[in-house]
Amino acid sequence: MASVNPFVAETTFNVRYAETDMMGIVHHSCYIVYFEEARSAYSRQRGRPYSEFQHLGYYLTVTEVNVRYAKPAVYDQQITVRVWIAEMKSRGMTFQYEVVDTKTGETLVTGYTKHVCITHDGKVAVLPALWREWGTS
Amino acid sequence: MASVNPFVAETTFNVRYAETDMMGIVHHSCYIVYFEEARSAYSRQRGRPYSEFQHLGYYLTVTEVNVRYAKPAVYDQQITVRVWIAEMKSRGMTFQYEVVDTKTGETLVTGYTKHVCITHDGKVAVLPALWREWGTS
Amino acid sequence: MASVNPFVAETTFNVRYAETDMMGIVHHSCYIVYFEEARSAYSRQRGRPYSEFQHLGYYLTVTEVNVRYAKPAVYDQQITVRVWIAEMKSRGMTFQYEVVDTKTGETLVTGYTKHVCITHDGKVAVLPALWREWGTS
Amino acid sequence: MASVNPFVAETTFNVRYAETDMMGIVHHSCYIVYFEEARSAYSRQRGRPYSEFQHLGYYLTVTEVNVRYAKPAVYDQQITVRVWIAEMKSRGMTFQYEVVDTKTGETLVTGYTKHVCITHDGKVAVLPALWREWGTS
Numbered sequence: 001m002a003s004v005n006p007f008v009a010e011t012t013f014n015v016r017y018a019e020t021d022m023m024g025i026v027h028h029s030c031y032i033v034y035f036e037e038a039r040s041a042y043s044r045q046r047g048r049p050y051s052e053f054q055h056l057g058y059y060l061t062v063t064e065v066n067v068r069y070a071k072p073a074v075y076d077q078q079i080t081v082r083v084w085i086a087e088m089k090s091r092g093m094t095f096q097y098e099v100v101d102t103k104t105g106e107t108l109v110t111g112y113t114k115h116v117c118i119t120h121d122g123k124v125a126v127l128p129a130l131w132r133e134w135g136t137s
Numbered sequence: 138m139a140s141v142n143p144f145v146a147e148t149t150f151n152v153r154y155a156e157t158d159m160m161g162i163v164h165h166s167c168y169i170v171y172f173e174e175a176r177s178a179y180s181r182q183r184g185r186p187y188s189e190f191q192h193l194g195y196y197l198t199v200t201e202v203n204v205r206y207a208k209p210a211v212y213d214q215q216i217t218v219r220v221w222i223a224e225m226k227s228r229g230m231t232f233q234y235e236v237v238d239t240k241t242g243e244t245l246v247t248g249y250t251k252h253v254c255i256t257h258d259g260k261v262a263v264l265p266a267l268w269r270e271w272g273t274s
Numbered sequence: 275m276a277s278v279n280p281f282v283a284e285t286t287f288n289v290r291y292a293e294t295d296m297m298g299i300v301h302h303s304c305y306i307v308y309f310e311e312a313r314s315a316y317s318r319q320r321g322r323p324y325s326e327f328q329h330l331g332y333y334l335t336v337t338e339v340n341v342r343y344a345k346p347a348v349y350d351q352q353i354t355v356r357v358w359i360a361e362m363k364s365r366g367m368t369f370q371y372e373v374v375d376t377k378t379g380e381t382l383v384t385g386y387t388k389h390v391c392i393t394h395d396g397k398v399a400v401l402p403a404l405w406r407e408w409g410t411s
Numbered sequence: 412m413a414s415v416n417p418f419v420a421e422t423t424f425n426v427r428y429a430e431t432d433m434m435g436i437v438h439h440s441c442y443i444v445y446f447e448e449a450r451s452a453y454s455r456q457r458g459r460p461y462s463e464f465q466h467l468g469y470y471l472t473v474t475e476v477n478v479r480y481a482k483p484a485v486y487d488q489q490i491t492v493r494v495w496i497a498e499m500k501s502r503g504m505t506f507q508y509e510v511v512d513t514k515t516g517e518t519l520v521t522g523y524t525k526h527v528c529i530t531h532d533g534k535v536a537v538l539p540a541l542w543r544e545w546g547t548s
Contacts, residue, residue, distance in 0.1 A: 029155055037292075062480055064480065166307050
C-alpha cells in the first residue's frame with residue numbers, strides 16, 4: 001500500500017426532482033451516481049479528466065461499493081460531495097466520500113468505492129503514472 | 138413511405154420503486170426507458186435481437202421522442218407496453234407505443250419515437266435487409 | 275392564450291458518466307431530466323423555487339414531452355440548458371428548451387414540455403397567481 | 412438476532428439498454444435498483460406486497476448498501492436476482508443478494524442491504540407482525 005494523498009475534491013449541486021422517490025427523499029441508488037460525479041470532479045480538479053484515461057486505453061472499473069445513509073437529502077437541497085483517495089495500490093485504489101448539506105455541513109451519507117485499473121479488453125493493469133501520482137503528491 | 142407492418146410486440150412488467158418520484162407516481166422520464174425496452178422485446182420476438190444489429194456495425198439512433206401522459210402509473214402496478222412500426226423508410230423508421238394497465242387495459246401513456254440507422258462511426262446508412270423486412274412481413 | 279414571457283433561465287453542468295450508454299453518448303432519456311432540472315433552475319432564478327408551490331398544495335404535472343436530437347452529448351461535456359415559457363394558460367403552460375454545448379454554443383437538443391396545474395389530490399386547478407405572473411412580467 | 416429465514420425469492424429479467432454505460436456494461440448503480448426490485452418480488456412472492464406496508468403507514472428505509480462486482484452484465488442478458496433475509500431484528504433486517512446469469516448460473520454480483528422500519532413521519536418503529544413472520548416461517 002502506497003501513501004495516502006490528502007487532496008480532497010468537492011462538488012456542489014442541487015438535488016434533481018427525478019432523483020426523488022415516493023418516500024419524498026432522494027432514492028438511495030442516486031448517491032452512487034453522486035459518488036461517481038465526485039470522482040469526475042476529482043479528476044478535473046487534479047487537471048487530468050477521467051476521459052483522458054479512457055482515451056489512453058484504461059478504465060477504472062468498480063469492484064465494490066459501500067454506502068451508509070445517515071439522513072435523507074430532499075428535492076432542490078444544495079449538497080456537497082467530498083471525495084479523497086483512502087488507499088492507493090499499484091493496480092487500483094479506494095475512494096472515500098462524504099455527502100453533506102452545503103449550508104449546515106451536516107453529514108447525510110458516507111461511503112467508499114474500490115476500483116481496479118483495466119485495459120479496454122478487460123485485463124487488469126498497473127495504474128498509469130498519471131494516476132499513481134494522485135497517491136503521492 | 139413503405140408499407141406498415143401490423144406486428145405488435147408486447148412486454149409486461151411491474152413498476153420499480155426507483156421509478157417513482159415524490160409525487161408518488163412513475164417519473165415521466167421512465168416511459169422513454171419503457172419504450173426502449175419494448176423495442177428490445179420487439180426485436181427479440183421477431184427473432185433478431187437488437188444486439189445482433191449492433192454486432193453487425195449498426196445503431197438505430199433516436200432522432201425524436203414524443204410522449205403523451207393520460208394517467209400515471211404507480212409503484213408495483215403491472216403494466217404492458219405495446220409497440221409497432223408506424224412508418225418504415227429506407228434509412229429509418231417510426232415506432233408507436235401504448236402503455237396500458239395489464240389488468241384493466243386502461244391506457245396510461247402513448248407516444249412515438251423516430252430513428253435513423255447509422256454505422257458505428259456515425260454515418261447515416263440504409264437499413265440492413267433484416268430490419269427492412271420488419272416493414273413488409 | 276396569455277402573453278409570452280421572454281425570461282430565459284440557463285443552467286450549466288457537466289454530463290455525468292452514469293448518463294452515458296453503450297453507444298458512448300448520453301442516453302436519450304436523460305434530456306427529459308435535464309429539461310426538468312432547467313425548470314427547477316427557472317423557478318429558483320425567478321425567486322420562487324418549485325418546492326414552494328408543492329408546499330402550497332400544487333403540482334405542475336407533465337402532460338406531454340417532445341424532444342428532437344440534433345447531436346449527441348458525451349461524458350464530461352459542459353452543456354447549458356436554456357428554458358423559457360412558450361405559452362401560458364390559466365391552468366397550465368408550455369416550456370421550451372434548448373440544450374447547447376457551453377463553449378461552442380452548438381445546439382444539441384431541442385424540445386418542449388406541456389404542463390397542467392393540479393392539486394395534491396389530482397384535481398386540475400387554476401395556476402396560483404405566483405405562477406401566472408411568469409407569463410406576464 | 413432472530414432466526415434466519417431460508418425463503419429465497421427469485422426474479423428474472425433482461426438487462427435494459429438504458430442501464431448500460433459507455434464501458435458497454437451495466438452501470439454499477441443499476442444493481443442497487445435490481446436489489447430493490449428483488450425485494451419487491453420477495454414481498455409479492457410471500458403474499459404481502461411492499462405497497463401494503465406503505466398503506467399501513469410504514470417504510471422500510473435503507474441504512475446501508477454493499478455491492479461486490481465479480482463480472483459485468485451486458486445489454487439484453489437474461490439475469491436472475493436472488494434475495495433472502497440474512498438477519499432479522501425487531502426494528503429492521505438485512506437482505507442478501509446474488510445476481511447470476513440465468514442460463515449459466517454464473518455469479519455476477521453479490522451484496523446486502525440493511526433496513527430499519529420507520530413510520531411515515533420518520534420515527535423508528537418495531538416491524539409489524541406481518542413482516543416479523545418473514546424471519547421465522
